[in-house]
Amino acid sequence: CVLVWCFSQVKGAVDDDVAEADIISTVEFNHSGELLATGDKGGRVVIFQQEQENKTQSHSRGEYNVYSTFQSHEPEFDYLKSLEIEEKINKIRWLPQKNAAQFLLSTNDKTIKLWKISERDKRPEGYNLKEEDGRYRDPTTVTTLRVPVFRPMDLMVEASPRRIFANAHTYHINSISINSDYETYLSADDLRINLWHLEITDRSFNIVDIKPANMEELTEVITAAEFHPNSCSTFVYSSSKGTIRLCDMRASALCDRHSKLFEEPEDPSNRSFFSEIISSISDVKFSHSGRYMMTRDYLSVKIWDLNMENRPVETYQVLGENHFECCWNGSDSIVMTGSYNNFFRMFDRNSKRDITLEASRENNKPRTVLKPRKVCASGKRKKDEISVDSLDFNKKILHTAWHPKENIIAVATTNNLYIFQDKMN
Amino acid sequence: MLGRGLKRKLSDYEENMAGLSSAFDSSRSLPYPLKRQLVLNMCLTKLQTYKMLVEPNLHRSVLIANTVRQIQEEMRQESNQQPVNICPGIAPASHSYTGLESPGISLQLPSGISQQESHCCDLRSFPENTGLKLEDDRQDLKGAECVFGSFEISNSTSYLKDLAIDDIFEDIDTSMYDSDFCCPPLMPPRSPSLICRTDLSELDHIMEILVGS
Numbered sequence: 001c002v003l004v005w006c007f008s009q010v011k012g013a014v015d016d017d018v019a020e021a022d023i024i025s026t027v028e029f030n031h032s033g034e035l036l037a038t039g040d041k042g043g044r045v046v047i048f049q050q051e052q053e054n055k056t057q058s059h060s061r062g063e064y065n066v067y068s069t070f071q072s073h074e075p076e077f078d079y080l081k082s083l084e085i086e087e088k089i090n091k092i093r094w095l096p097q098k099n100a101a102q103f104l105l106s107t108n109d110k111t112i113k114l115w116k117i118s119e120r121d122k123r124p125e126g127y128n129l130k131e132e133d134g135r136y137r138d139p140t141t142v143t144t145l146r147v148p149v150f151r152p153m154d155l156m157v158e159a160s161p162r163r164i165f166a167n168a169h170t171y172h173i174n175s176i177s178i179n180s181d182y183e184t185y186l187s188a189d190d191l192r193i194n195l196w197h198l199e200i201t202d203r204s205f206n207i208v209d210i211k212p213a214n215m216e217e218l219t220e221v222i223t224a225a226e227f228h229p230n231s232c233s234t235f236v237y238s239s240s241k242g243t244i245r246l247c248d249m250r251a252s253a254l255c256d257r258h259s260k261l262f263e264e265p266e267d268p269s270n271r272s273f274f275s276e277i278i279s280s281i282s283d284v285k286f287s288h289s290g291r292y293m294m295t296r297d298y299l300s301v302k303i304w305d306l307n308m309e310n311r312p313v314e315t316y317q318v319l320g321e322n323h324f325e326c327c328w329n330g331s332d333s334i335v336m337t338g339s340y341n342n343f344f345r346m347f348d349r350n351s352k353r354d355i356t357l358e359a360s361r362e363n364n365k366p367r368t369v370l371k372p373r374k375v376c377a378s379g380k381r382k383k384d385e386i387s388v389d390s391l392d393f394n395k396k397i398l399h400t401a402w403h404p405k406e407n408i409i410a411v412a413t414t415n416n417l418y419i420f421q422d423k424m425n
Numbered sequence: 426m427l428g429r430g431l432k433r434k435l436s437d438y439e440e441n442m443a444g445l446s447s448a449f450d451s452s453r454s455l456p457y458p459l460k461r462q463l464v465l466n467m468c469l470t471k472l473q474t475y476k477m478l479v480e481p482n483l484h485r486s487v488l489i490a491n492t493v494r495q496i497q498e499e500m501r502q503e504s505n506q507q508p509v510n511i512c513p514g515i516a517p518a519s520h521s522y523t524g525l526e527s528p529g530i531s532l533q534l535p536s537g538i539s540q541q542e543s544h545c546c547d548l549r550s551f552p553e554n555t556g557l558k559l560e561d562d563r564q565d566l567k568g569a570e571c572v573f574g575s576f577e578i579s580n581s582t583s584y585l586k587d588l589a590i591d592d593i594f595e596d597i598d599t600s601m602y603d604s605d606f607c608c609p610p611l612m613p614p615r616s617p618s619l620i621c622r623t624d625l626s627e628l629d630h631i632m633e634i635l636v637g638s
Contacts, residue, residue: 083480171483190483219491221484240487273464276491277635280484298635393634 003334003346003407003422005357007368009063011048012416014361024412026399030094030102033403036064036410037104038417039089043073045106045159047117048417061408064419068117070159073108085110091176093185095198103162105185109172112187114163114198122150168194168204177226177235186235188225193237195249207255208237208247224283230290238295242279244304262293262304264311283325287332288404294335296326301337301347316347316354319391329402338397341386342413343373359397359411359418369423461496463625467632468493485636 013022021042028037036048046069051062076085086109095103101118126148130136171189178185186207187194193208208225212218220241228234233249245258266275278298286293292313295302299319302312319339326337338344339356347354356373363370376385399412407422455463468489475481475489 081480218483218487219494221487223484240484241491273461273492273496274631274635276495277488280488 005355005370005409005420006366006423007363007370007418008061008366008408008421009419010361010364010416011046011064011066011419018415022415024399024415024417025088025090026092027401027410027412027417028092028094028104029401029403029410030104031096031404033405033408035067035094035102036401036419037092037094038410038412039072039092039106040415041086041088043071043075043087043089043108045070045072045089045092045104045115047157061406061421061424068157068159070115072106072113072115073111076110090173093176093178095178096182105176105178107173107176107187110166110169112165112173112176112196113161114165115159116162117157117159120156120158121153123153124148125151163198163201165196165201165204168196174223175225175237179227179232180230181232186225186227188222188237190221193222193225193235193255205253207249207253209254209256210239223281226284226286226293228290229286229288236284236286236293238281238284240280242281242297244281244284244293244295246306260306260309262309262312264302282323285326285328287328288330289332292332294326294328296324296337301326301335301345303335303349314349316345318345323398324396325399327400327402329407330404334402336400336402336409338400338411340393340396341391342395342397343375344397344400344411357420359413359416361416367423370420460628461499463628464632465493465496467629468496471632471636488636 012024013019019042021040021044023041024038025041026037026039029035030037034050036050038046038048040046047067048064049067050064053062072089073087075087077083078085088108089106090109091105091107093105095105097103101116104115104117106113106115125132126146128137128142128146128148129139165187169187169189169192171191173187173189175188176185177188183199184195184197187196187204188208191209191211192206194204195207196204208222210220210222220239223238223240225235225237228236234246235249235255236244236246238244242263244262246260246262247255248259249255251257251259266279272278281295281297283296284293291306293304293306295304295312299317301316301318303314305313316335318337324338326335328335333350334346334348336344336346342359343356344359345354345356356375357370358373374382374385375388375391376382377388381387395413397411397413401410403409409420411418411420471489472486472493475486
């Protein structure tokens with residue numbers, strides 16, 4: 001059954017006057033779910049860490065508190081083209097943890113960076129030649145020899161850029177995706193997809209190029225791309241024409257010819273002036289199992305079986321536009337996407353039930369159960385329902401993320417991050 | 426087995442959503458060719474606006490350009506099938522765009538047309554011909570496609586070697602898209618018909634939601 005959800009936390013400024021730099025542009029849990037990263041329009045990354053569960057508070061899971069904040073990207077000016085390059089973080093992707101440090105990739109429109117986040121909770125004390133404050137001692141006063149020892153200090157979390165992958169994209173980067181080999185990753189812009197090795201910054205391989213010889217013939221752009229979670233040679237990319245192409249890198253160096261093309265034939269009775277616009281896919285995500293993929297377009301969320309190209313196996317109606325993302329829960333049984341009016345929707349694939357919830361400060365007491373919302377056609381409004389005419393189309397939930405193992409979700413409104421969890425017991 | 430591939434039984438929410446998506450085709454008071462022309466004008470206006478940006482959004486431009494192409498293709502097919510004007514309420518104006526340059530021209534309507542339609546058609550910002558002529562279509566199409574020409578130039582690393590910008594655009598008559606006539610007032614200064622204005626702003630609203638500004 002569709003879970004019952006409770007408010008857990010909200011992060012961000014309370015007032016309605018939103019500073020543009022604070023607008024959240026991406027949300028991503030790491031592989032364990034312990035860390036939750038957000039990127040914003042001002043180029044900053046904020047990482048939250050889940051508290052260790054307290055045995056005495058077994059009725060709720062650990063809270064997320066700020067762990068690290070750093071400036072990932074700065075605005076840049078391209079002098080050759082007279083263009084400003086926005087510092088807005090388009091995507092964050094975590095690497096799986098290999099040692100004590102955490103690594104993530106963050107990208108703006110043009111440059112991808114690999115960040116190392118490490119903890120320091122000890123420092124060496126007792127130098128021979130230096131005072132504790134760093135000043136050098138007068139050598140004539142040094143009469144004994146001692147070995148510095150590490151002593152505990154307040155936890156410091158440091159973020160340092162380890163790699164900068166630049167100058168490979170003419171158009172705006174919309175996706176990054178780490179390969180299951182954990183050594184390579186792809187970056188996609190409107191017309192091209194490049195393959196990188198995490199250790200090598202001075203070159204990348206172009207694996208998809210849909211730029212026509214004559215730009216005036218351009219009719220389609222790439223909207224999202226992702227590597228398959230298990231098969232290291234497989235990736236998909238979605239387009240503004242509503243198609244998804246699955247490519248196998250073993251077939252050729254340049255994957256311009258797809259291995260599979262997923263497209264639902266258009267229902268001619270649904271044709272309208274806006275058909276071209278509403279068929280555009282805004283996001284594509286593989287299920288954790290790798291058996292399915294989910295796409296988000298203007299009016300629906302579709303689940304595709306990778307073995308069937310001619311139509312999706314499930315379709316769920318929801319309102320959106322060309323930047324809404326979608327995500328799977330850990331067991332691939334529920335999918336979630338955002339909508340307008342700060343609503344977000346969840347669809348249980350097994351029971352076929354769905355729920356609409358709202359991210360709002362009105363429900364901000366911890367463990368308050370969220371009331372399901374209902375949107376109705378204009379004129380037929382019942383009590384507590386919202387008419388589609390009164391939806392606030394400026395309040396969009398573009399970015400949502402689901403904890404990989406637990407029923408904890410992070411939902412970003414314009415400048416606030418809401419964390420909800422399912423009602424335990 | 427078709428089970429899961431079919432849409433589920435419509436819930437209230439889905440009915441509503443279906444209603445909203447059919448609002449894109451809204452069967453309101455405007456006759457279809459007029460609605461189509463409105464949408465076409467809106468799209469061309471947007472393309473013109475995008476062209477003026479230093480770095481237009483490629484995704485949005487492609488979506489709008491495709492919409493323009495779709496509408497023009499439809500118009501082309503209709504004009505191939507029917508040599509007669511589809512929109513009988515609008516008298517054909519002079520056969521070139523120079524007609525637009527004299528703002529005093531208003532559309533002459535046969536008396537048989539209903540009052541409502543005549544109000545709708547009396548908007549001076551409409552281009553004279555409703556794009557039924559092939560020549561007009563080609564002009565429109567070039568208007569749409571020359572957006573991407575500018576992408577090429579601003580984004581190509583070898584643009585310094587390429588044709589001068591003027592060469593690419595020299596044969597395109599963009600007088601139709603001069604901002605005086607096309608943007609933004611698709612709304613008449615004094616709207617004679619409330620229904621008309623609602624429809625315009627509704628379409629505009631839908632475009633805003635779908636594509637943004």
